[in-house]
Each structure stands twice: as structure tokens, then as C-alpha cells.
Amino acid sequence: MTKNTSRVQQGNAPLQKAPRRGFRVATLAAAFSLFALYVAWHEAHGPGAPRNDELPILQARADDASQPANAAPAATAAASDLVKRGEYLARAGDCVACHTADKARPFAGGLAINTPVGTIVTPNITPDPDTGIGQWSDADFLRAMHEGIGKGGARLYPAFPYVEYTKVTDQDVLAIRAYLKTLTPIHYAPPRNSLTFPFNLRWLMVFWNLFNFTEGRFVPDPKQSAEWNRGAYLIEGLAHCEECHTPRNFMQGLKSSSRFSGAVQAGWHAFNITPDKNSGVGNWHDDELVSYLSSGAAPGRANAAGPMAEVVTDSTQYLAREDLGSIVKYLRAVPPISGGEARARDQWGNPANDVAALRGTAINAVNGAQLFVANCATCHNWTGEGVGASAPGAYPSLIHNTAVGASDANNLALVILHGVNRTTKRADVLMPAFGSQLTDDQVAALTNYVTRQFGNPRSAVTVEQVAKLRSQQ
Ligand code: HEC
Numbered sequence: 241m242t243k244n245t246s247r248v249q250q251g252n253a254p255l256q257k258a259p260r261r262g263f264r265v266a267t268l269a270a271a272f273s274l275f276a277l278y279v280a281w282h283e284a285h286g287p288g289a290p291r292n293d294e295l296p297i298l299q300a301r302a303d304d305a306s307q308p309a310n311a312a313p314a315a316t317a318a319a320s321d322l323v324k325r326g327e328y329l330a331r332a333g334d335c336v337a338c339h340t341a342d343k344a345r346p347f348a349g350g351l352a353i354n355t356p357v358g359t360i361v362t363p364n365i366t367p368d369p370d371t372g373i374g375q376w377s378d379a380d381f382l383r384a385m386h387e388g389i390g391k392g393g394a395r396l397y398p399a400f401p402y403v404e405y406t407k408v409t410d411q412d413v414l415a416i417r418a419y420l421k422t423l424t425p426i427h428y429a430p431p432r433n434s435l436t437f438p439f440n441l442r443w444l445m446v447f448w449n450l451f452n453f454t455e456g457r458f459v460p461d462p463k464q465s466a467e468w469n470r471g472a473y474l475i476e477g478l479a480h481c482e483e484c485h486t487p488r489n490f491m492q493g494l495k496s497s498s499r500f501s502g503a504v505q506a507g508w509h510a511f512n513i514t515p516d517k518n519s520g521v522g523n524w525h526d527d528e529l530v531s532y533l534s535s536g537a538a539p540g541r542a543n544a545a546g547p548m549a550e551v552v553t554d555s556t557q558y559l560a561r562e563d564l565g566s567i568v569k570y571l572r573a574v575p576p577i578s579g580g581e582a583r584a585r586d587q588w589g590n591p592a593n594d595v596a597a598l599r600g601t602a603i604n605a606v607n608g609a610q611l612f613v614a615n616c617a618t619c620h621n622w623t624g625e626g627v628g629a630s631a632p633g634a635y636p637s638l639i640h641n642t643a644v645g646a647s648d649a650n651n652l653a654l655v656i657l658h659g660v661n662r663t664t665k666r667a668d669v670l671m672p673a674f675g676s677q678l679t680d681d682q683v684a685a686l687t688n689y690v691t692r693q694f695g696n697p698r699s700a701v702t703v704e705q706v707a708k709l710r711s712q713q
């Protein structure tokens with residue numbers, strides 16, 4: 241990563257290093273000079289404006305489509321159906337991922353989310369009346385999901401993806417609510433946020449919203465197929481893929497001109513997933529994308545590690561095939577965006593043939609090839625070709641692997657530091673973490689050997705970059 245070859249990297253580098261003062265000045269400028277604009281906007285979009293909740297979005301039904309939308313089964317059966325549907329939708333929205341810090345306390349919050357302006361801690365959303373949302377009304381819950389406003393009227397921070405959840409129908413939000421009500425209440429008050437001034441002032445989000453948020457339910461596009469619309473409803477709404485895959489503007493809002501073109505968060509590069517052939521996933525077959533989302537592996541192309549492994553583990557593996565198909569259909573149709581790559585990240589690399597040359601060489605603690613043979617070859621083979629081909633739980637080939645062939649080596653270094661941990665119905669996938677065994681210069685040497693040999697030889701990391709990646713959570 242010495243050279244920031246990808247556009248995404250360049251787009252984000254100033255963001256991460258941006259002096260906080262820049263943010264502050266911009267936000268205050270927005271605050272003071274645009275109040276009038278906000279008032280005008282509020283007039284137009286306020287409660288008087290027509291709502292589209294009532295639109296019959298039949299194609300958006302995420303559970304078994306066999307049941308007619310307006311059937312009226314017995315009350316209890318209907319209630320349990322509602323809860324089941326709510327559970328499914330809560331998975332599609334991946335609520336558990338952010339609202340769980342300790343697996344023994346699911347949905348009780350406490351997860352610290354690092355933002356450029358401080359730390360936001362997720363709240364408890366179990367039905368506990370004191371520390372959770374047990375005293376919330378359905379209207380409170382709808383307002384939080386649709387408008388980003390908490391009980392009592394406080395503005396919520398957009399680390400909670402209400403920018404997307406606003407698209408979800410009332411019916412589906414209330415199904416999630418019905419499911420959350422069935423959870424065991426957990427009495428736990430998460431630690432408070434620690435945000436720098438002025439970002440600790442929640443009301444400032446009014447201005448953030450003005451530029452970066454459009455309240456309103458999903459409106460199907462009649463010119464598109466039912467499948468596309470269903471995919472759009474899921475991706476633009478609950479699945480919130482863009483929170484990671486779309487770059488952000490200086491206010492940390494999603495850049496609508498470069499949707500899905502990739503972004504870096506806490507060091508991890510959520511790759512460009514537009515249909516561009518070299519920079520995105522244009523060469524993938526539909527069923528490879530479905531397989532990646534349902535199992536975390538698309539053999540010969542990619543494996544899901546880090547935040548994407550969590551998305552697969554907690555969310556996408558549970559989605560019905562039909563819904564995954566719709567997601568892929570929609571993703572296929574977004575405009576392709578090139579990041580300037582000349583070759584797809586899953587099209588790099590050759591098997592190694594240097595094991596013979598290594599024989600008899602003096603052991604050197606920071607020799608990438610030796611470190612590879614000592615630490616990685618038992619599973620990935622000294623040639624890098626892996627073991628077990630495409631069987632579930634196989635040790636993948638590092639040749640034609642997107643983390644190794646990407647235009648920056650962030651994800652590869654992070655995979656070496658933290659390993660891979662993914663639990664699916666298909667397999668428990670585990671690659672050990674090497675962070676505690678290898679020093680920063682060893683991780684850098686290993687990363688650079690792996691990209692040179694099996695991937696994109698132009699992506700390299702420095703020891704300082706590894707140290708920085710190690711310190712990010
Ligand atoms: C990407 C992380 C993330 C995901 C995914 C997420 N949330 Fe949250 N949520 C947050 C954060 C952060 C806050 C707190 C925001 C703040 O303090 O202003 C929050 C706040 C809330 C609140 C307000 C609670 C309160 O006490 O004020 C509710 C309700 C909520 N989330 C429900 C959900 C539901 C339901 C889902 C799934 C459909 C979900 N969240 C998914 C991060 C997330």
C-alpha cells in the first residue's frame with residue numbers, strides 16, 4: 241500500500257487523516273448558514289408531505305411467498321408468523337452484529353463503534369424496561385428506524401443505519417419489533433459515547449440529515465422486474481451493504497455518485513462490488529455471488545474475512561435463495577465504476593516454485609518466503625495452491641484470490657493478523673490469527689511475499705502500515 245493505486249484509497253485517505261478541525265468548521269458552517277434552508281426543506285418534507293407506506297410492495301415480502309399477503313389466518317398463527325418474519329428481517333438487517341458486544345448478551349448493545357469523531361456505543365435493544373427498549377411504543381420504534389430519532393426526541397447518530405432503514409415498510413419494521421419483544425430482556429446499561437465537541441451535540445444531526453439523509457419508504461420502480469425491486473428493497477434498506485461498500489463524503493455521508501465502488505473502514509477494504517470487470521465483480525457468475533453471500537466462499541475468487549465474514553455469519557447466510565438471487569440481480573444492474581485497475585483482483589498470481597531454492601538458505605526471521613513455508617504452507621501448500629479445492633472448509637488457493645490480488649494489501653495483512661473466523665450452516669471456517677506470533681516486520685515481509693508471488697505484485701505494505709492496521713479495531 242505504499243502507492244495508493246486505487247481510487248477508493250485516494251478517496252478515503254484524506255478522510256482518515258482529515259484534521260478534525262476541517263470537520264468542525266464544515267459542520268459549524270453548515271449549522272449557522274443553512275438553518276433557513278432546513279426550515280424550507282422541512283416544510284416540503286415534513287409530516288404534511290405524502291407518505292408512501294401504503295404502497296403494496298408485494299415483491300418485498302422477504303419470507304415464503306406462498307402465503308398471500310392479505311390472508312387472515314388464526315390470530316395466534318398470525319402472531320407467530322409475524323415473529324418469524326421479524327426474526328428473518330432482523331437477520332437481513334443484521335441488528336445483532338452491532339447490538340452485541342458479548343455473545344452471552346445478544347442485542348444488549350455495548351459495542352464500541354469508532355468514528356473519525358469519537359466512539360459511539362450501541363444501545364441495548366432487548367425488551368428490558370430500564371436499560372433496553374421495553375418501554376418504547378411501536379410509534380417510538382418506527383420513528384427511530386425511519387427518522388433516526390430516539391425516544392424523547394433525541395437525534396440518533398448515523399452509525400445506526402437509519403439512512404437505509406428509512407426505506408423499510410411500516411409492516412416490516414413492526415415485524416422486527418414483534419420479534420425483538422420476544423427476546424429475553426437483559427438488564428445491562430452500555431457505557432456512554434465519547435465524542436468530541438461539537439459532535440457530542442445530537443441536534444447537529446439535523447444538518448447532517450439535511451445533506452445526507454432522505455426520509456421515506458422504498459418506492460418500487462414499475463419499469464423494473466419484481467426481482468430487481470425486491471433486491472433494491474433489501475439492499476437499499478435492511479441489508480445496508482452501502483454502509484461499507486460505498487465511499488463517504490467529507491461529512492461521512494454516503495457518496496451517491498460512487499455507490500458500491502468500495503471504501504475502507506477500520507483498515508478493511510470493502511471492495512468495489514459494481515459490475516465493472518476489472519475493479520468490481522463483473523466477471524463473477526451470479527451463482528458465485530450467491531455462494532459467496534450464503535457461505536462466504538466463492539472458490540477460485542474470494543473468501544469472506546473480517547467484517548464481511550460477520551455479515552455472512554449473522555445475516556446473508558440466512559437469506560432465502562430467492563432473496564439472494566434478487567440481491568445479485570440488483571447488484572448486477574448498478575452502474576459499473578472503475579477504480580483504474582487494469583486487471584481483476586481475482587486474476588493474479590502463479591504457483592510458487594521457490595521451495596527448492598530455499599533449501600539450505602540461512603534462516604532469517606524476516607524472510608517472506610521462509611515465513612510462508614513455516615507458517616502458511618501446511619494449509620495453503622508451499623505452492624500457494626491450497627488444499628481441498630472447493631470442498632466446504634477447504635484451505636483456499638491464494639492464487640486468484642481477491643484479498644491477495646487487490647490493489648492494496650490491507651485485507652491480506654489483516655487476515656494474517658486476525659485469521660478468518662466464519663460460522664455457517666455449511667462449515668465452521670477457521671484460519672488461526674498470527675498477530676501474537678509475528679512481529680510487524682514479519683507480517684509486512686510475509687504480506688509482501690504473498691502479494692508478489694500469488695497476487696498483485698504492486699501492492700505492498702510497510703512495517704508502519706502493519707503497525708497501524710494492528711492498532712485498528
Ligand atoms: C452498523 C451498526 C448497526 C446496525 C446494523 C444496527 N444498529 Fe441499531 N444502532 C446502532 C447505533 C450505533 C445506535 C446508537 C446511535 C446513537 O447513539 O445515536 C443504534 C440505535 C438503535 C436504536 C435506538 C435505541 C435507543 O436506545 O436510542 C434502535 C431502536 C435500534 N438501533 C434498532 C436497530 C435494529 C432493529 C436493527 C436491525 C434492523 C439495528 N438497530 C441495526 C448501530 C446499529
Ligand code: HEC
Pocket residue numbers: 479480481482483484485508509510511513520521529532533541542543544545546547548549551556567571585642643651
Ligand atoms: C460491515 C461492512 C460490510 C457490509 C455491511 C457488507 N460488506 Fe461486503 N465486504 C466487506 C469487506 C471488508 C469485504 C472484503 C472481505 C475480504 O477481503 O475477505 C467485503 C467483500 C464483499 C464481496 C467480495 C468482493 C471480492 O472481490 O472479494 C462481495 C460480493 C460483497 N462484499 C457483497 C456485499 C453485499 C451484497 C452486502 C450487503 C448484503 C455486503 N457486502 C455488506 C464489508 C462489508
Ligand code: HEC
Pocket residue numbers: 536537542543544545612615616617618619620633634635636638641642643644651652655656660669670671672674686690
Ligand atoms: C490451519 C490452516 C491455515 C493456516 C496455517 C493458514 N491459513 Fe490462511 N486460510 C485458512 C482457511 C480455513 C481460510 C478460509 C477459507 C474460507 O474462507 O473458506 C484461509 C484464508 C486465507 C486467505 C483468504 C482471505 C480472504 O479474505 O480472501 C488468505 C489470503 C490466507 N488465508 C493467507 C494465509 C497466510 C499468508 C498464512 C500464513 C501466515 C495462512 N493463511 C495460514 C487456513 C489456514
